[in-house]
Amino acid sequence: MWGLTQASQMSQGDSHTGENPFQCDLRDERCSFYADYDHHHHNNYHCHCLKNLHYVHPSQTGVSVTCQAFSVDYAARPYRRADVEPSPSLGYSSVGAGVAVVVALLMAFIAEHNLPFSLVDHLVDLMKIMFPDSAIAQGINMHKTKCTEIMKAMANVMNEDLLKKLRMYKFSVIIDETTDLSCTKTCAVLVRFFDLTNRKINTSFYTLFNLYSSSSVGSTGQNLYDMLMESLDNCNIPRSNFIGFAADGASNIMGENNSLTSRLRENLKGITIFRCICHSIHLAASEAAKVLPRKCEDLVRNIYSFFSHSAKRRYEQKEFQEFCNVKPHKILHPCQTRWLSLYQAVARILEQWQALKLYFIEKESELRLHSVQSILEHMRDPSKCTKYFKIRV
Structure with a gap:
């Protein structure tokens, strides 16, 4: 339970300014709380845990205490036990336990998304700024070196747990x-x-x-x-x-x-x-594709290469796509290491066929490149490639 243990009583009627120390009961004893009293009945409250607390002064109805190092006045409201207890939604027995859970979840997130450990140097400070009223966020102290060691320790624990299961199942x-x-x-x-x-x-x-x-x-x-x-x-x-x-x-x-x-x-x-069934299907499809003329696959690769490294050409292509009323899709690359990628590349060429043909007709006289002439030569004669493309291997 959260609470304040009065270390010393301020004598009633004392008009001079004095320091009245209190202890913030955080269970892990990492937080100290104190109040500076003056004769104007204004108090300065300081607490590293940044947790809202409540203290009943002997001569007052109630004191509203905010552990965030700023001044507050006496609040004319009765004392309530809920004011000194943590929110049940936290679900942690103590701040230390909450910090441990948050660190473990943060490490799991970094590992799952393959993020650099140096991200922790900035993320922890950001969390403290984003959640100033959270004792758990303020209690996290970690940088990339500590992050690395915690990650290694978690990996060892998870690996040992896996080995135990493999010995059983x-x-x-x-x-x-x-x-x-x-x-x-x-x-x-x-x-x-x-x-x-x-x-x-x-x-x-x-x-x-x-x-x-x-x-x-x-x-x-x-x-x-x-x-x-x-x-x-x-x-x-x-x-x-x-x-x-x-x-x-x-x-x-x-x-x-x-x-x-x-x-x-x-x-x-x-x-x-x-x-592996997927690997077997890929090998069968690759063997079947060998019956197609080599120039069909060369046409797909040449069209991709023409647009792949030029932002200007891609921008110009969009104008012809809009004119032909086709979707502004990019040309795909038939990758050797990606299974059945030739089918997807051929399907995209067929989808953009009319827009591509008009584009290369215009660029033939403008650029006078051998690659453009070669592509356009195959596209002008449908008997060379399109009847094979309709197979969509």
Whole structure:
């Protein structure tokens, strides 16, 4: 309960200015409250917790106290117990507990949205300005160094909780290889299991293998199998709980012989192997698209390249889109690493076909570029490309 403990009584009738200290009962004892009395019956109240309090003076009906370092007068209103208790909506047993919860939520938000830790240096100060009447906001003291350490501690706790569940429950493993911006090839490992605690299927990040390190070289089936089994053994996770595996169709992972899955089938009897269906569909569509003439895909890429790095050309294109009454959509790029992106790029070209044709007809004489002439040559002869585009692969 919030309250004020009177440390010393001011004698009645005392006309000189004196200091009358009080203690603000915050449970964690991090806040001090005091009042400066003078003979004009005006008080200066100061409290670091910035919490509204109430104190009953022996000779007055009531004193309205605001812990925000500004002067207030005596309030002619009766004393109420609710004035010295925290709002029930807070839901915290103390300010310290509230600060801990807010810090944990803030760390989770930063991690979820991949925000820089340096953001905390400014965000905490902003929260104190935005919520001056909140004891919890004023109690947060954290910068990027402390944020980093708290994040590491939370990660260790969450990882240990995950390992405990993997030792108890059956689980499946999902892996995928990737190369980051620093040209470091890694293998991400996820686990999926049914959590009896919240009674739902969870998919969690397990670990990240560096495929080219002092202990391992390359992404061969043998190397991937050794790293995966060694990780489970080091974490004391029973191999018998490993009942499922899923990955893309790479030969080193899904090959019939000398692959990761061939070793899993040999050493983990009864394991279920899943090949990524989306990856398989993409490969089938890519093979089917090879029957199309090469110039069809070249036309899509050339149109995208013509507009991709010029704000002026995109602005000029909008005029032709308005004239042809088509939506002001951008030209899409058929990316090799994005599944089935060629379909979306072709569909966008067909949508903008008339506007694009009029645009390049005007630019042919103005720019005299080989790229414009090449694009317009294909667009003027529908038999070269449009009959293939209607397939919309």
